[in-house]
Amino acid sequence: MPTLLLVRxxxxxxxxxxxxxxxxxxxxxxxxxxxxxxxxxxxxxAVPLAQAVSSPLERCRQTLEPLLAVRPELGPPAExxxxxxxxxxxxTGRPLAELAKEPLWRTVQDHAAxxxxxxxxxxRELSHRTVGAVREWNAKIAAxxxxxxxxxxxxxxxxxxxxxADALGLHLDHFQRISVEPCSVTAIRxxxxxxxVLRMGDTGDLSSLAPRLSAATATPAGDAVVGxxx
Numbered sequence: 657m658p659t660l661l662l663v664r665x666x667x668x669x670x671x672x673x674x675x676x677x678x679x680x681x682x683x684x685x686x687x688x689x690x691x692x693x694x695x696x697x698x699x700x701x702a703v704p705l706a707q708a709v710s711s712p713l714e715r716c717r718q719t720l721e722p723l724l725a726v727r728p729e730l731g732p733p734a735e736x737x738x739x740x741x742x743x744x745x746x747x748t749g750r751p752l753a754e755l756a757k758e759p760l761w762r763t764v765q766d767h768a769a770x771x772x773x774x775x776x777x778x779x780r781e782l783s784h785r786t787v788g789a790v791r792e793w794n795a796k797i798a799a800x801x802x803x804x805x806x807x808x809x810x811x812x813x814x815x816x817x818x819x820x821a822d823a824l825g826l827h828l829d830h831f832q833r834i835s836v837e838p839c840s841v842t843a844i845r846x847x848x849x850x851x852x853v854l855r856m857g858d859t860g861d862l863s864s865l866a867p868r869l870s871a872a873t874a875t876p877a878g879d880a881v882v883g884x885x886x
Contacts, residue, residue: 657846658706658797658805659854659865660790662816665715666692667838676755677715678741678748678776685718692839697723699841700808702863706801708733709793709809711740716810719839723808733810738789741812745776769828783818783828786811790819794846804867816842823851 666689670677677683685693700723708724710716710733720733747755755761764771764779772778790809797805813836821831823844836842836857843855843865854865 657803657848658794658801658807659843659845659867660794661700661703661705661806661808661862661865662819662836662842662844663696663719663808663810664813664816664836664838664840664842665711665713665719665810666690666696668715671838674752676744676747676750676752678744679713680749681714683713683715685715689715689719689838693719694722696839696841697726699860699862701726703806703866705730705808706805707793707797707807709739709807710735711811711815712737713740713812716812720808720810736789736793736809738785739809739811739815742779742782742814743773743776745773747773747776765832767829768831779814779818779828779831782814783822783831786815786818787822790844791846806865806867819844820853820856823853825850 666685668677668683668689669686670680670683671689672686696719705727708720708727708730710720712735717733717735724730724733760771760773768779793807793809797807816836817831817834818828820834820836820842821828834856837859840857840859841855841862842853842857843862845852845854855862
């Protein structure tokens with residue numbers, strides 16, 4: 657099955673302001689975020705990409721723009737709302753420092769599977785929609801581009817942590833143990849038996865993620881190793 661490169665969007669104006677942006681429109685990358693997005697194209701220069709998919713939110717589309725500018729063959733990214741940010745409901749747009757005083761905050765941190773945002777969705781719902789989206793795209797890309805295809809999806813922190821928790825077989829309650837920095841790349845190779853997490857929250861060089869076939873197994877040589885830089 658294909659290898660998914662999950663990119664968290666670059667640093668945004670909401671990140672620097674300490675605001676829970678959610679689906680608030682008009683949240684853009686800040687200067688650091690734009691520099692991170694520009695560097696992403698170079699980090700992925702050696703990796704062939706079959707497809708680009710994005711959350712519909714501006715900060716994700718902006719993160720992919722420099723990459724797509726040097727990969728015109730990918731065309732505009734496919735937008736998938738299922739890879740969009742968590743619907744935080746009444747928490748949307750509020751300062752994180754203020755939210756940390758809410759009783760629900762501890763539930764989100766310690767018992768995520770029980771957390772549901774008032775007027776929004778639960779983290780269980782977030783996990784269900786995002787994991788389902790990733791697996792659907794994997795099947796589609798495998799059918800169209802082959803089992804060794806690599807594709808990139810730009811999304812959000814909680815989305816990526818939920819997908820990684822599923823790939824690692826972790827209970828959702830443990831997903832806060834996963835860290836994904838702005839513009840980091842998390843690589844997951846899906847196989848018929850199990851997913852392999854090849855990189856997690858990687859902010860460095862990614863050239864080794866280019867497919868490398870093993871003569872003995874005819875599968876990417878890295879499949880048997882779970883690891884990477886956090």
